[in-house]
Amino acid sequence: MKKPQWSQPDLAADQFLYxxxxxxPQPSPSYPMEHAPEILNIPPVETLLWNQAIGSRYFKTLTFYPGGAAANAVAGSQLPIPSDAEFVRMMTNSVHARCLKNVEGNIWVSRFYAMDLIxxxxxxxxxxWPVNCVFSRNGDQFSCVSINVPVIAQQQLEVRPGDPAWNLAKAYALQGASYIGLFVVHPALHFPMDTVNAITKTAVPHTxxxxxLLSAHSSYALAVNNAVLETEDGVLSSNPPGxxxxxxTATGLVIKRMFGAGYAGLPERPDLYPKYNYMTPWMDTSIDYGxxxxxxxxxxxxxxTTVASEILKASPNDTYVERWANYISANLYGFPDGKExxxxxxxxxALAIYMWDVTVSHAADHYSYANDITPQAPGPAxxxxxxxxxxxxxxPPPKELSDGAGVKLVGDVCEPDDLYRAEMAEEMFFKSAxxxxxLFDTTYAFTSPQLLQAQLKFHADLKIISGKVxxxxxxxxxxxxxxxxxxxYSERYSRTISASIQY
Ligand SMILES: [Fe+2]
Known part of the structure; x- marks a missing residue:
């Protein structure tokens, strides 16, 4: 019997992974109108793989890391509130720079408006509190102008360096950058991609x-995202103290309000939180991180481009590409349909955005959050x-310039238990693992010599770009x-760009 071709329109079910x-994809159970569609039924084999590779790491951390986390928490509580230089470094030369926008001339602002949702x-x-942080920029050098704290409707307290409230305002700005990054920006890298992941696995033949191309970058994400969204005692717990x-600073259901700002957008502030669009991911070239x-x-x-042209050369109106695009575009804002x-x-x-999102764009955020939003020297652990x-x-946030005058150390605004938890979560969920x-060691199941050649060139090109970056x-x-x-080596490997969303 002749082997069926991948482009044949009527392939039998046995030619598909599942x-x-x-x-x-299904509507999100908690916020169906605001969140990206969710994959609720995870293939058992993918859950097994998650347990073995990722769940087991969580259990190891829970068992063996509490002592280290506590030592780090004590050291953390004695740290000063970051100096202005450290503050500017973190806000402008890291993952936090995703929030920076040029408003006019040399003035740049990071607005944390969506903090209002929680x-x-x-x-x-x-x-x-939804503070704004205003910077001026001279060439590549940013400096902090003010942190604006809304006090009552239409009125803001403008806190400037040297004001008694300055340290407290900086803590609120860093909190805003963390939450907007973790719960508005980063979810838009995670969850929409599940629709592409699931539909590729279900509706495209495995040959x-x-x-x-895409399955090599889709191994863990469905189970990871399901664990994040649907585990009652995970990182978005329904009972944080438990x-x-x-x-x-809030229960999972409250924190999840912020995810909607990154997907459906905020209708009252489309300038700050537009509706998600798959085809226009953030990569602002006026900022180093972008x-x-x-x-x-x-x-x-x-x-x-090479893979797409090989597909379309062999099968110009390929039925599986057409169906794939129609299924995804019916579920995901901005995805091209079966005509487009x-x-x-x-x-x-569309293929490149998926691959780049679930590898570089996603992993770099975790790396930067763990390695940039911290003092230069490691803690005792x-x-x-x-x-x-x-x-x-x-x-509470400052209401007057004299508020928070005594705030000098992290321990003046955070409790030791808060910091202990932050250290545990850092090790379990935030750092890259x-x-x-x-990404660099990923190979593809291509049996065409042209595509095998393209894969070698891809790896060589990645190497060149990593030098430029x-x-x-x-x-x-x-x-x-x-x-x-x-x-x-193995510790360093755990901090290289991953092949898929796995943390
Ligand atoms: Fe992530």
């Missing part, structure tokens, strides 16, 4: 080059201190781990 009974429902004794590690993300996009686009996908360049771009994330604040094979931002996530004989 016999066409695989995962599929400010009325924080845990007792903790506070959050199709599109499947072969866990040992939830460091957040420039690095944009440079990395080039090799993905070039690789995907055949416009020249569109299939390549040998890991980076989480104290400057200010995930819980115990002092890349599993082999990373390191020259712009030496602190950007590395692509490779260096010498395998180095005793720290």
């Amino acid at each position: 016999q066409r009974k695989g995962p599929w 400010a009325d429902a924080t845990l007792q004794g903790t506070y959050s 199709h080059p599109l499947f072969q 866990t040992w590690f939830d460091p957040l 420039r690095c993300l944009s440079l990395y996009f080039e090799p993905f686009l070039s690789f995907c 996908i055949f416009v020249p360049g569109v299939l390549a771009k 040998g890991t980076n201190l989480a104290a400057w994330k200010f995930l819980r604040l115990r002092v 890349t599993i082999w094979p990373n 390191a020259a712009i931002m030496p602190n950007f996530m590395p692509l490779v781990a260096g010498d395998p004989e180095d005793p720290k």
Whole structure:
């Protein structure tokens, strides 16, 4: 019997990974109108893999890390509130720079307006507040002008460096950057991609080059995202005090209000929180962090252009590409439909966005959050201190310039238990923990010589870009781990760009 071709329109179910009974997007159970669609039925084999590779790491951390977390928490509480230089470094030369927008001339603002969505429902004794942080920019140098704290409707307290309230305002700005990053921006990298992931696995035959390309970057995400969204005692706990590690200032259901700002957008502030659009991911080249993300996009686009043209050369109106695009566009804002996908360049771009999002764009955020939003020296546990994330604040936001005058140390605004939890969550959920094979070691099940060649070129191109990126931002996530004989090789490997969403 002749082997069926991947482009044949009537392939039998046995030519699909899950016999066409695989995962599929559904409306989010908690916020169906605001959140990206969710995959609620995870293939059992993917849950097994998650338990073995990721769940087991959580249990190890819970068992063996509490002593280290406590030592770091004590050291963290004695840290000063970051100096202005450290504050500007963190806000402008890290993942936090995703919030920076040029408003006019040399004035740049990070607005944390969406903090308002949780400010009325924080845990007792903790506070959050939608502050704005204003910077001026001279060449590549940013300096802080003011932190504006809304006091009553239409009125803001403008706190400037040197004001008694300045340290407290900086803690609120760093808290805003953490929460907007973790719960508005980062979820928009995670959850929309599940729709592409699931539909590729269910509706594209496993011999199709599109499947072969994307499945290499889709191993863990469905189970990871399901664990984040649907586990009652996970990082978004329904009872934070009842866990040992939830460091957040509100329950999971309240925190999840912020996810909607990154997907459905906020209708009252479309300028700050527009509706998600799959085809226009953030890579602002006027900021170093965005420039690095944009440079990395080039090799993905070039690789995907070759794969797309091989697909369309063999099968110009490929039925599986058409169905794939129609299924996804029915679920995901901005995704091209079964007609648009055949416009020249569109299939390549849609493929490249998926691959780049779930590898570089996602992993670099975790790396930067763990390695940049921290003092330069590690804590007593040998890991980076989480104290400057200010995930819980115990002092209300300033209403007058004289408020918070006594705030000098992290321990003046956070309790030791808050910091202990932040250290546990850092080790479990926030830091990167890349599993082999990373992006650079990923290979594809292509059986065509042209595509095998394209894969080799992709790896060579990634290597060249990683050099360019390191020259712009030496602190950007590395692509490779260096010498395998180095005793720290496996630790370094865990901080290289991952092949998929796995943390
Ligand atoms: Fe993540």
